[in-house]
Structure formats: C-alpha cells, structure tokens
Amino acid sequence: MDALLLQLLNGLDKGAAYALIALGLTLVFGTLGVVNFAHGALFMLGAFVAVSVNELLTFSKRVKDESVTFFDAYKEQPYLEIWLGDFGSAIIDWSVPIAILAAIPIMLLIGLAMERGLIRHFYKRSHAEQILVTFGLAIVIGEIVKATFGANPIPQSAPEIVSGAAPVGALFGLSEALVYPWWRLVYLFSSLAIIGGVFAFLQFTTYGMVVRAGMADRETVGLLGINIERRFTIVFGIAAIVAGVAGVMYTPILPPDYNLGMNFLVLSFVVVVVGGMGSLPGAVAAGFLLGVVQSFASMGAVKEIVPGIDQIIIYLIAVAILLTRPRGLLGRKGVME
Template sequence: MDAIFLQILNGLDKGGAYALIALGLTLVFGTLGVVNFAHGALFMLGAFCSVTFQKLLTISKHVKDESITFFDAFKDQPYLEIWFGDFGKTIIDYSVPLSILFAIPVMLLIGLIMERGLIRHFYKRTHAEQILVTFGLAIVLQEIVKSMFGANPIPTPAPDIVSGSAHIGVLFGLGESVVYPWWRLIYLAFSGLVIAGVFAFLNLTTFGMVVRAGMMDREMVGMLGIDVEKKFTIIFGLAAVVTGLAGLMYSPILPPDYHMGMDFLVLSFVVVVVGGMGSLGGAVTAGFLLGILQSFASMNEVKAIIPGIDQIIIYLVAVVILLVRPRGLLGREGVMED
C-alpha cells in the first residue's frame, strides 16, 4: 500500500511537469496552428533562469587559495553575504522561488521575440517546415546555453527549509516511513495552481473568451474586427511563461543542463497526441495519466513480470489509445485532419 501511494505521488509529480509542457504546446498549436519543436527549449530556458538568477545572487568576492600556485583557485564569498550577513544568506537560499519574479518577464520576452522574429513567418507553411524550423531553433538555443554555462548539470538547490522530506504517510494513515520530498510536493501544488490559472484565464476573462473563439474559428473572429494575431502572439508569450516556470521549478529536482528540454520534448508530444491535438483538458489529463503509468511500470513487482516495461509503457499506451480513439482522449474533430 505504501509503495502504491508513493508511486501515485511520483506519477502526479512527473505528470505535473508533462502537463505543464503539454499545456503550453497545446496553447500554441490550438491558437497559431504551429507544431513547436522548440517548446522543450523553453522548458530548459526556464530552468536556466533559475541558474542565472542564482549566479547573479552569488556574485562573489574571490578569496585566493594561496597554497595553489599553478592556477587560480578561489574560495568565493558572495557579496550578498558580506553586505547583509544572515539575511543575504537567506536570499541566496531562496534563489529558486525568487527567480520566478525574474523568469516571468524574461520568458514572456523570449516568447514574444520567438514568435514575432521567426515563427510568424511560418504560419502559412506546411507542418513539416514548421517542425524543421522550430527544431533548428531548439538546437540553436541549446548550443547558446551550452556555450554560456557548459554541458555539465548545474546544482540549483531548493531552500534549506524544504530540501528534506515530509512525513506525508502519517496524514493518510500510513507508516511513519512513508516520506516524500517537500519540493516535489510544492511542485505538484505549483503545477496544479498554474494549470488552474491558465484555465481560469481562458474561461473567465474576455481576453480568454476571444482566444477560445479564435481557436474555434479564427476567420470569423477576425471579421468581427478583433486583432486575433496580436492576441495569439500574447498567447505564445503566455505558453513560454508557463513552460519556463515548469522548468524553473523543476531545477532543484533535476540540476539543469542544456539538453534537458529535449529529454522532455518527446514525452510531451506523446502527451499532446494522447490527450488530443488542440485539447487543453486532454493535455492535462494525459500528462497526469502517463506520469502515473510510467511510475507504476517502474515498480520492481511490475518489472519482474514484464522486464523493461518502464521504458516503453508511455509509447505502448499511446499506441493503444490512438488505436481505440484516433483523435486522442479529448481530441476535437477537424484538428490536424486537413
């Protein structure tokens, strides 16, 4: 029972990340009709927002290690610590959550530049061309990050107060030994909040209503005198922020490296396809579903029956769902069918 409970949590946590990336992908696809292969790179850029912010906060005074003469070795002391003592230390400790404030405008700007500077020129091109150009863009972004930060993962720890585990089992009447990392629980709550926020924005605001109408019939909304293109550009920026925040909050779990976006991209596309192209609800449902299935397939008891199932489960389920429901779980008729 304990094991099943923990695997459900693992699945929800993983699923949260998949759902957030897939949500961004679906927003872009649903509004602009673009299959954006650079979306994984946005996840990676979000994680690197936390790295950059951490580096800014830890700009240091170098104290030279005199015992080493062959090269310059330093023990760094951040200026924030020198100037503000314990308060400075606390600010550095909280660099990941604080970097959200830094990441929102940065990711929004990146999204807008990406859309206005490159992607809008490919709206009327074929999906194959869109895939090629966005995939190329992803590689360019990766290489830029690699040249700036190196290929090695960079540790971005969670604040000390939430770096350990919560005795969550007690709350559910399970054993004391059932623990789960605080940060993963925070990530799960965070992904839930962001998903709810995006849905509320689309369903409860006039802007959201116009966007949804545009997703249904772009031409008609345009004929009503609304500048849909401008609104869709903002949606691209919003998708970049959502995906970037997903990456940023994931950085204490997975120390960021330049390739992390690609690792998530393929899975996220599977999530979008399983959920149904263009369906926001489908993307979220499929994200959590596939996350949970992947976790259960990794259990020793399951692998003892079907060895290697943990590595293929997502693709296997995708095949089955597409055979039964070719448009995905919540897919709409007419999307990607022309």
C-alpha cells in the same frame, strides 16, 4: 499500500511536468496552428533562468582557505554574504523562488521575440516547414546555452525550509514511514495552480473568451473587428511563461543541462498526441496519466515481470491509444486531420 501511494505521488510529479509543457504546446497549436518543436527549449531556458539568477546571487570573491595547509587553496565567498551577512545567505538560499519571479517577465519577452521574430513568418507555410524551422530553433537555442553554460548539468537547491521530507503519512493518519520531499509537493501543487490559472483565464475572462472563439473560428472573430493575431501573440507569451516557470521549478528536482528541453519535448509530444491534438483538458489528463503509469512501471514488482518496461511503457500506451482512439483521449473531429 504505502508504496502505491508514494508511486502515485511520484507519478503525479512527473505528470505535472509533462502536463505543463503539453499545455503550452497545445495552446500554441490551437491558437496559432503551429507545431512548436522549440517549446521544450522554452522549458530549458526557464531552468537556465534559475541557473543565471543563482550565479548572479552567488557572484563571489576568492578568499584564501586557511584550513588547507598542503597548498594554497581558495574558497568562493559570495559578495551578498560579505555585504549582508545572514540575510545575504538567506537570499541565496531562496534563489529558486526568486528565479520564478524573474522568469515571468524574461520568458514573456523571449516568447514574444520568438513569435514576432521568427514563427509568425511561417503561419502560412506547411506543417512540415514549421516543424523544420522550430526544430532548428530548438537546436540553436540548445547550442547557445551549451556554449554559455557548458555541457554539464548545474545543480540547484530548493530553499532549506523545503529541502527535507514531509511526513505525508502522519498528516493523513497513515503509516509514519510514509514521507515525501517537500519541494516535490510544492512543485505538484504549484503546477496544479498554474494549470488551474490558465484554464480560469481562458474560461472566465473576456480576453480568454475571445481567444477561445478565435481557436474555434479565427475568420469570424477577425470579421467582428477583433485583432485576433495580437491576442494569439500574447497566448504564445503565456505558453512561454508556463513552460519557463515549470523549468525553473524543476531545477531542484533535476539539475538542468542544455539537452533538458529535448528530453522533455519528445515525451510532451507523445502526451499531446495521446491527449488529442488541440485539446487542453486532454493534454493535462494525458500528462498526468503517462507520468503515473511511468512511475508504476518502475516498481520492482512490475520490472520483474517485464524487464525494462519503465523505459518503453509511455510509447506502448501511445500505440494502444492511437490504435483504439485515433484522435487521442479527448481529441475532436476535424483537428489536425
């Protein structure tokens, strides 16, 4: 029972990452009608905002390490620690949360630049051309990051206070042995809050209402005198923020490298297709569903029956769902058909 609960939590964690990326993908697709293959790159760029913030905070001075006598060894001592002492160390410790704050304006700017600078020129083109240009953009962004930060993953750590394991079992009156890392819980709940925030924004604000109206019938909204294009640009910026913040928060779980976006993008497209093209609740539901299923497929007992199932389960499910429900779980008629 405990094992199942842990596996469920773990799956929700993974699912949260898929859902956040898929949510942005669907938002962009629903509003602008563009299949954005560079969306994974935004997730990766978010992760590298965390890396950059950390590098900035730990900008160091080389000092001789007296404890090594064999040869002249040096230690890196961050200037922040030299100037501010313990407070400096605390700031460095909190570099990931600081990066989340930094990522919001940075990702908004990147998103706006991407949409205004490149993608808007392709609205009238075919889907195939949109895919080619956004895929090309993803490769270019990946290579720029590789050239700047190198090809190897750069580990980031969560603040000390949330780096251990939470006694989940004891909190809920279950087995004492049931623990789960704090940061993953923080990640899960923050993701839920972000998803809730995006839905609330679309559902309960006038701005969101206009965007939804535009998604349903762009022409009519335009005829009413509303500059729907500008609103959609903002939506692209919001999707970039969501992907970027998800990327920042994922760094303590998985050290980022330039390929991170591509790894998640492929899965996220499966998520979007399974959830139903253009359906926001579908994307979120499918994200969590596939995360949980993937997590359960990795259990020893399951792998004993079907070896290697953990590697292919997501694609099997995609095949099964598309065979039985060709529009995906919550797909509507007439979208992408």
